[in-house]
Amino acid sequence: MAKYAGVSVTTVSRALNGYDDVNEGTRQKIQKAAKELNYRPNVLARSLVTKKTRTLGVILSDINRAGAKDAMAFEILCGINDRAGELDYEIMLFSTNAKKQMSKSYSDLCKERNVDGAIISGLRVQDPYLQEVTYDSNFPCVLIDIPAEGSCLGHVTTDNVEGASMAVRHLIEQGHRHIAMINGHNDAAVSLERLSGYRKTLEKHGIAYRPELVFNGSFSEEGGCEAMFEILLHHPEVTAVFSASDLMVLGALRAVERSGGKVPETISIVGYDDIAIASYSSPKLTTIRQNKYEMGYQAAQLLVDLIEGRPVNHKIMLHNELMIRESTSPCEKP
Amino acid sequence: MAKYAGVSVTTVSRALNGYDDVNEGTRQKIQKAAKELNYRPNVLARSLVTKKTRTLGVILSDINRAGAKDAMAFEILCGINDRAGELDYEIMLFSTNAKKQMSKSYSDLCKERNVDGAIISGLRVQDPYLQEVTYDSNFPCVLIDIPAEGSCLGHVTTDNVEGASMAVRHLIEQGHRHIAMINGHNDAAVSLERLSGYRKTLEKHGIAYRPELVFNGSFSEEGGCEAMFEILLHHPEVTAVFSASDLMVLGALRAVERSGGKVPETISIVGYDDIAIASYSSPKLTTIRQNKYEMGYQAAQLLVDLIEGRPVNHKIMLHNELMIRESTSPCEKP
DNA sequence: AAAGACTTCCAAAACGTTTTGGAAGAAAGG
DNA sequence: CCTTTCTTCCAAAACGTTTTGGAAGTCTTT
Structure with missing residues (x-):
């Protein structure tokens, strides 16, 4: 040349x-x-000397066969992808199968592949690899729904306390007083926040918080189904349920149907996330809409800001929205 | 060191x-x-001399906000991701926003980023960038649902003729004789194949093929809705519809409902793809299940074989499966 | 003891860029 | 005409590996 x-x-x-x-x-x-x-x-040669690859690492733990139903990870990815494209960055998707998980950690992957920074989503709060990445305090990193602090760390989430509040307030406004909760697992920050919103709102309206009405549905359809059976069986006074994810509501719906109940007539349910299925299921799900696309979009922006050394707001909190559809109705019990 | x-x-x-x-x-x-x-x-330094990056480029045109409903692209991506991980390859996701589309083609991206090969899905058959990538006959490339021939080219698809046949045969077996079709757009190879299967099966059972019963729904929910209105309005004799995608069925369902009909009682519909929503909608969709995950998985395997110079079967065709659910029933008209 | 065959190591080149520190020539100023 | 200052270019170093072509040492064989 x-x-x-x-x-x-x-x-x-x-x-x-x-x-x-x-x-x-x-x-x-x-x-x-x-x-x-x-x-x-040749970008390789260039990167070798500039130490910049204009590449974002993306670690999405729930990129797998099962994750297709609630396409949360996908929507986040779309947002990341769009913003990264606009900012002229490329995306490297890090898979981590069981085999590799042992020998090569995420931070090794990032280091080896020379990505300029990484976006991490779907990891459990306790994940050892998470610690590793975030403790290397010079590697720009944005976490989605995982709290973290550090000069090179970013955190994108939605206001889960507010979201849960809206859900529970909606149920209370419909006249419900006995409201159970199906929560995810305790290794997710969002679970704790949503629980807190649930509790706070209950108490604010003069309803006692009863821990025995909170069930673990581990964010899965199956878990939601089992939790709902528990509720129907042991707590017949319950007329409404707040679930920490739509996927669990789908399971709960099955449980209600099998026990001869009907949503929303015999029991009201409000979910969380507003996954695609939520507006097509029967009944259509009343739920708290999270803007997953926007989360990804903002995460990409934040990461690039971090990488390029611009001053940033290390924590970005998005608002949620109550979508009233068909799975809730006024309480009919006296 | x-x-x-x-x-x-x-x-x-x-x-x-x-x-x-x-x-x-x-x-x-x-x-x-x-x-x-x-x-x-340092992988950069290594790649600079070895000319290999152990990175697969992935070009998915429907990675965008709208694509979240039918998470087809996502499931394919999951398959690619899993197999690539097993084979110790990394994945680079190529976005291509409108701005960049003009200045930098896919093949430029691939060349610049030094990926060892690429998997392309969702492009229209006529896409100029597609031509470009595939005409560079030394660049390993696997196309999903886009026919192509060449020593460095691979092609993964499902048996769409067979799939359409199964759908139509199912309707015929239910006693339907007036079967319309909602097809995608003509820039998709799968549309033509599914149409061919529809026509062949009709004729095989002694039913005349009527081109005026084939409508263009452009693979979108909106398009499916409009096509269905056309059918209801102008062809009241039709008792069953075969749609080339589930997403279009979702639109069609709305049209039927608004015109006071009911699926499957007044009209039977069978879809294509088996997207996640298909088994949760009301009614649940009878449809032709495509194994999207497997398509991605196979595509990744094929691409790596191509890259590493192993002898391969350049065309991989997967079988589909008829999922009988609630959107079809025996014909009730005499 | 010399020759040959192994074993174990390394210096140097190469990969394709960016960056650094001038150099050569032209224009400007005295 | 001699400096100085621009303008325009380039040679060389650097980035961190792999690959090539030996070199030195050791062991075997004759």
Whole structure:
């Protein structure tokens, strides 16, 4: 390329990168040559010297066969992808199968592949690999729904306390007084926050918080189903349920149906997330809508800001929205 | 690292890469040093000389906000991700926003980022960028649902003729004789194949193929809704519809409901894809299940085989499966 | 003891860029 | 005409590996 244009490689580099110590005529000549040869600078070589790859690592633990139902991870990914594209960054998706998990941690992956930073979602709060990544305090990292502090760390989440509040307030406004909760697992920050919102709102409206009405549904359809059976069996006074995820509601729906009940007539349910299925199921789910796309979009923006050393707000909290559909109705018990 | 271990960089490289011209004692010493320093070889530098990045480019046109409903792209991605992980390849996701689309084509992206090969899905058959990638006949490339031939090209698809046949045969067996079809757009190979299967099966059972009963729903919910209105309005004799995608069925369902009909009582519908929503909608969709995960999985395997120069079957065709659920029933018109 | 065959190591080149520190020539100022 | 200051270019170093082509030492064979 340099020979073809009749100049040194230095000049090619400086011409193409817009430095001003190159004659406009020469620049033209070089650009013409570049076009003729369909020349693309080799990013590997460039990155080797600049130490920048313009690549974002993305670690999404729930990229797997099962995750397709609630396409949460996918929507987040779409947001990341769009913003990264706009900012001219590429995305490297890190898988981590069981085999590799042992030998190569995420931080090794990031280091080896030289990504400029990483977005992490879906990991349990206690995940050892999470610690590893975030303790290397010089590696820019944005966590989704996982609290963290550090100069190179970012945190994107939604207001789960507010979300849970809206859900429970909606049920209370419909006249419900005995409201159970199906929660996820305790290794998720969002579970604790949603529980707190549930409790706070109950108490604010003069309803005693009863721990025995909170069940663990481990964020799965199966878990939601089992939890709902528990509720129906042991707590017949319950007329409404707040679930920490729509997927668990889908399971709960099955439990209600099998026990001869009907949603929302015999029991009202409000979910969380607003997954795609929520507006097509029967009944359509009343739920708290999280803007997953926006979470990804903001995460990408935050990460790039972090990488490029701009001052940032380390924590971004998005608002949720109550979507009233068909799975809730006024309480009919006196 | 080399100094720390007291040997040359050459020896470090050869020791860590398992060459046999290094003394076992030295190897141990080097491995110990590597562990102590938490040394990871720089993939950029390595790739610069080996010309291999162990990275797969993935170009999924429908990675966007709208694509979340039918998470087809996502399931394919999961399959790719899993197999790539097993084979120790990483994945680079290529976004291509409108702005970039003009200046940088996919093949430029692939070349610049030095991926070893690419998997392409969701592009229209006529896409100019597609031509570009596939005409560079030395770049390993696997296309999903896009036919192509070439020594470095692979093609993964499902048997769409068979799938459409199963759908239509199911309707015929239920006694339906007037069967319309809602097809996608003509820039998708699968549309043509499914149409062919529809037509063939009709004729095989002595039912005349009527082109005016085939509508374009452009693979969208909205398109499916409009197509269904057309059918209801202008072809009251139709008692069953075969749709080339579940998403279009979702739209069609709305049209039927708004016109006062009922699925499957007044009209039977069978869809295609078996998206997640299909088994939760009301009624649950009878549909042709495509194993999207497997498509991605196979595509990744095929691409790696191509990259590593193994002999391959350039075309992989997966079978589909008829999922009978609630959107079809025996024909009630005489 | 010399020659040959192994074993074990390394220096140097190469990969394709960016960056650094000038150099050569032209223009400007005295 | 001699300095000084721009303008425009380039040679060389650097990035961190792998690969190539030996070199030194050791062991075997004659």
